[in-house]
Amino acid sequence: MxxxxxNWPVERWTDFYAQLADEAAIDLVxxxxxxxSKRTPFYLSAxxxxxxxxxxGGKKVALSTLALITLMRERxxxxxxxxxxxxxxxxxxxxxxxxxxxxxxxxxGPYVNVYNEGTLAFLTGLGASSVCLPPELPFHAIESLAAKxxxxxxxxxxxxxxRTPLAISGRCYHAxxxxxTKDACQFGCxxxxxxxxxxxxxGKGFLAINGVQTLSYTYSNAITHVDRLEAAGVTALRLSxxxxxxxxxxxxxxxxxxxxxxxxxxxxRIQAICGPVSFSNEFLFREADIEIVTSPD
Numbered sequence: 001m002x003x004x005x006x007n008w009p010v011e012r013w014t015d016f017y018a019q020l021a022d023e024a025a026i027d028l029v030x031x032x033x034x035x036x037s038k039r040t041p042f043y044l045s046a047x048x049x050x051x052x053x054x055x056x057g058g059k060k061v062a063l064s065t066l067a068l069i070t071l072m073r074e075r076x077x078x079x080x081x082x083x084x085x086x087x088x089x090x091x092x093x094x095x096x097x098x099x100x101x102x103x104x105x106x107x108x109g110p111y112v113n114v115y116n117e118g119t120l121a122f123l124t125g126l127g128a129s130s131v132c133l134p135p136e137l138p139f140h141a142i143e144s145l146a147a148k149x150x151x152x153x154x155x156x157x158x159x160x161x162x163r164t165p166l167a168i169s170g171r172c173y174h175a176x177x178x179x180x181t182k183d184a185c186q187f188g189c190x191x192x193x194x195x196x197x198x199x200x201x202x203g204k205g206f207l208a209i210n211g212v213q214t215l216s217y218t219y220s221n222a223i224t225h226v227d228r229l230e231a232a233g234v235t236a237l238r239l240s241x242x243x244x245x246x247x248x249x250x251x252x253x254x255x256x257x258x259x260x261x262x263x264x265x266x267x268x269r270i271q272a273i274c275g276p277v278s279f280s281n282e283f284l285f286r287e288a289d290i291e292i293v294t295s296p297d
Contacts, residue, residue: 002240003030003064007190017050021057025254032064062088067111068168105129117148130155146233155235162240164216173209193243218280224263
């Protein structure tokens with residue numbers, strides 16, 4: 001389970017990780033603020049309890065860094081995260097490696113542009129123990145990078161559920177909508193627990209915004225291609241948290257991995273859990289992530 005990308009109230013954030021600890025079919029859980037460092041103070045005091053509860057529930061825990069580190073304060077917070085010990089750290093901005101002792105293990109997050117085998121080998125040489133590939137990669141690239149990961153002896157994750165992260169900006173879209181500056185944003189992003197949907201002029205769903213982050217309008221869902229990803233050498237599927245019942249979503253993925261149902265039944269079950277939202281997986285097989293492809297050419 002990836003880190004929560006949205007600005008949830010601390011009570012909801014805490015309840016979410018408590019449910020994961022006790023009930024979700026998840027092996028590894030990421031925590032930490034990836035999108036906007038201004039959100040961190042809201043749940044920082046609850047972080048230690050969440051980590052402890054997840055670990056007592058048999059979950060492995062990793063801490064995620066920001067995807068865009070720009071301020072001295074953010075650099076300092078990143079250094080403190082790395083030096084805190086006790087949990088693996090997922091690097092989402094390579095500036096974090098300035099605080100790393102060469103050879104110390106770390107995870108590479110989906111916001112780092114690992115597009116080829118050379119980049120993967122270089123990062124492994126610095127200490128990378130696992131990589132979550134960028135979600136826009138097509139299947140043939142995933143096959144190549146998963147094979148290289150196997151040769152290098154590191155794990156390979158693929159973004160498998162949730163709105164796809166497309167970009168991080170220095171400006172805050174929610175603040176602009178409210179006529180405010182980024183520094184005085186008043187946290188308007190908290191209104192949208194799964195991001196604010198953006199439509200084209202003719203009313204068609206196009207994107208979603210989450211503070212400084214741009215996401216896909218559709219929800220990525222690779223449930224119908226779990227077998228192909230596994231056969232390609234992918235070692236983990238990443239689910240990104242949303243306001244749906246992620247415990248039940250995780251159980252469907254687990255049942256699919258354990259061959260207790262086929263892809264079509266699994267897709268039907270996830271649709272029943274999530275309700276009237278649009279799913280997609282076309283980044284895997286075509287140029288645009290706009291619809292579900294169950295039988296790619």
